[in-house]
Amino acid sequence: MSEAVLKVSGLTIAYDREPVVLDFSFEVMPGQLVGIVGPNGAGKSTMIKSLVGSIEADVGQVWVKGIEGRKSRRLLTYVPQRGSVDWDFPVTVYDVVKQGRYGKLGLLGRMSKKDRAIVDDALEKVAMQDFAGRQIGELSGGQQQRVFLARALAQQGDIYLLDEPFTGVDAKTEAAIVDVLRELRDQGAAVMVVHHDLSTVGEYFDTVMLMNKRLIAMGPTAEVFSKENLQKTYGGKLAIFDADAMTVVSQGGQAR
Amino acid sequence: MSVANVINALEIAEISARSLEFFSFKYAFVARALTASILVGGLCGAVGTFLVLRRLSLMGDAAGHSTLPGICVAFLLAGSVSTLPIMAGALVSALLAAIAVGVITRGPRSRSDAAIGIVLSVFFGAGIVLLSYIQRVATTSYAGLDAMLLGNVAGISPEQLIVLGVVTVLLGGATLLYLRPLSISTFDPGFAASVGIPVRAIHYGLLGALSLSVVVSVQAVGVVLVSAMLIIPGASAVYWFKRMPGVLAAAVGIGALSGALGAWTSYLFEGVSTGPAMVLVATTFFLSSLAFGPRGGLLWRAVRRRRRQRAMLANVSVSATGVR
Numbered sequence: 001m002s003e004a005v006l007k008v009s010g011l012t013i014a015y016d017r018e019p020v021v022l023d024f025s026f027e028v029m030p031g032q033l034v035g036i037v038g039p040n041g042a043g044k045s046t047m048i049k050s051l052v053g054s055i056e057a058d059v060g061q062v063w064v065k066g067i068e069g070r071k072s073r074r075l076l077t078y079v080p081q082r083g084s085v086d087w088d089f090p091v092t093v094y095d096v097v098k099q100g101r102y103g104k105l106g107l108l109g110r111m112s113k114k115d116r117a118i119v120d121d122a123l124e125k126v127a128m129q130d131f132a133g134r135q136i137g138e139l140s141g142g143q144q145q146r147v148f149l150a151r152a153l154a155q156q157g158d159i160y161l162l163d164e165p166f167t168g169v170d171a172k173t174e175a176a177i178v179d180v181l182r183e184l185r186d187q188g189a190a191v192m193v194v195h196h197d198l199s200t201v202g203e204y205f206d207t208v209m210l211m212n213k214r215l216i217a218m219g220p221t222a223e224v225f226s227k228e229n230l231q232k233t234y235g236g237k238l239a240i241f242d243a244d245a246m247t248v249v250s251q252g253g254q255a256r
Numbered sequence: 257m258s259v260a261n262v263i264n265a266l267e268i269a270e271i272s273a274r275s276l277e278f279f280s281f282k283y284a285f286v287a288r289a290l291t292a293s294i295l296v297g298g299l300c301g302a303v304g305t306f307l308v309l310r311r312l313s314l315m316g317d318a319a320g321h322s323t324l325p326g327i328c329v330a331f332l333l334a335g336s337v338s339t340l341p342i343m344a345g346a347l348v349s350a351l352l353a354a355i356a357v358g359v360i361t362r363g364p365r366s367r368s369d370a371a372i373g374i375v376l377s378v379f380f381g382a383g384i385v386l387l388s389y390i391q392r393v394a395t396t397s398y399a400g401l402d403a404m405l406l407g408n409v410a411g412i413s414p415e416q417l418i419v420l421g422v423v424t425v426l427l428g429g430a431t432l433l434y435l436r437p438l439s440i441s442t443f444d445p446g447f448a449a450s451v452g453i454p455v456r457a458i459h460y461g462l463l464g465a466l467s468l469s470v471v472v473s474v475q476a477v478g479v480v481l482v483s484a485m486l487i488i489p490g491a492s493a494v495y496w497f498k499r500m501p502g503v504l505a506a507a508v509g510i511g512a513l514s515g516a517l518g519a520w521t522s523y524l525f526e527g528v529s530t531g532p533a534m535v536l537v538a539t540t541f542f543l544s545s546l547a548f549g550p551r552g553g554l555l556w557r558a559v560r561r562r563r564r565q566r567a568m569l570a571n572v573s574v575s576a577t578g579v580r
Contacts (some may be wrong), residue, residue: 050452078450089443090503103451135498
């Protein structure tokens with residue numbers, strides 16, 4: 001059994017004294033594709049942001065590949081929610097993917113031939129190479145999301161955290177993203193995805209994390225993604241639940 | 257020839273002569289004024305671009321207005337309008353205002369636009385009260401002080417120009433050096449933090465740069481309108497370029513040109529303060545960008561809509577004949 005690449009212990013985050021993420025402890029192994037599921041306001045985005053070092057946690061420890069501390073967080077590859085970004089910003093598709101190389105280039109480093117090849121590869125993986133020169137605001141939601149994924153690929157990490165990559169994207173993009181994530185998993189990467197559509201959880205993820213401010217359950221989807229656990233997670237908010245078909249209609253939408 | 261024509265011809269001759277004088281660098285004070293205007297325009301254009309892109313334009317307004325009480329207190333303490341005390345006063349006051357906005361915004365109940373509005377008016381109000389007091393009691397000349405309200409670039413001293421030059425070089429260099437992290441943290445702060453860019457330090461660095469730029473610019477444009485020189489060039493430049501380097505260069509160019517042409521206008525028409533003159537020039541740049549800019553300008557948007565409609569109509573008629 002290999003070592004956990006991401007280990008979290010007692011992670012707690014509060015806004016205005018109200019805890020949104022309460023005492024999370026879990027581990028993620030290489031080659032795991034994890035769906036993070038829970039209602040709006042369950043703290044999913046908050047947890048991810050704190051893992052990648054974008055917001056400060058109040059309590060708790062995080063080890064990335066066995067190393068604790070702020071610097072180790074840079075080994076995590078983060079794909080933020082599409083809505084968190086200003087899409088009118090004067091930047092082209094190529095520039096955005098190039099940002100994935102910032103960790104290597106630093107302030108003034110120049111893109112080497114190898115860096116450029118990495119960026120081109122990433123664009124090709126998400127089928128966006130023909131749009132490299134476009135300003136990002138000219139793209140559709142699905143294309144924007146694919147550019148975000150390409151930037152993540154260009155970072156060449158092996159632990160990925162994606163915040164609602166399927167929100168507001170077309171079916172073709174969703175399928176393309178799922179393909180890329182599976183490929184990453186098969187190459188031994190650890191991937192965590194905040195996910196809203198309960199009907200596809202079983203199909204997409206081998207492991208699922210159910211949360212609502214507290215960690216309700218985490219484990220193999222077949223075992224953990226049960227009616228009981230879902231009711232614990234969503235409470236009365238769950239509208240329709242058909243246990244056989246695993247189709248669930250939740251309130252959906254964007255979480256913060 | 258009618259009398260009106262003669263007057264007209266005389267006026268034109270007069271204007272040409274004065275323009276020649278202005279751009280010929282014949283008088284040291286004119287050369288100083290022109291150099292200062294270009295530097296102020298370019299510097300404000302560069303710093304302001306990031307304010308515009310971060311939706312912090314109102315911070316520029318607050319920073320400008322909030323320098324007034326510091327300037328007045330410095331005048332009262334120093335007893336004259338000497339460069340360094342006035343600039344130090346302006347800087348302290350601008351930084352205090354920025355901190356005040358930050359503290360009010362930090363709380364759970366407040367909105368940043370309200371915080372900016374409150375701080376701006378409180379500081380400016382205090383400044384105006386101090387200014388009226390100075391006008392009543394001051395025995396020494398306070399002539400240079402009213403110029404701070406609307407700007408008088410002709411009154412710029414050699415020391416002021418030196419400080420302005422040094423600040424422009426330093427902030428210009430810093431902008432180029434930090435262009436990458438500045439751009440990334442403006443576009444996507446969450447991602448920026450995840451790759452180790454010190455997002456918060458960059459934010460405070462930008463506010464510091466804003467305060468410094470305002471302080472060295474008030475002699476030329478005045479505390480009231482310095483915000484326009486910060487906001488308008490950047491807001492115009494985004495209509496022309498799709499990448500950050502182009503936008504930044506265009507903003508610097510528009511700012512510098514507005515500065516030069518504004519200073520020239522106020523030199524031609526005596527009694528016109530330089531601040532308003534520069535702002536009017538900058539505004540014409542903004543209006544032409546809004547109208548003709550290829551990236552979201554009104555003309556291009558109309559042309560594209562027309563093309564789309566025509567394409568759709570063509571499609572509709574094709575499918576209509578197909579049905580038949």
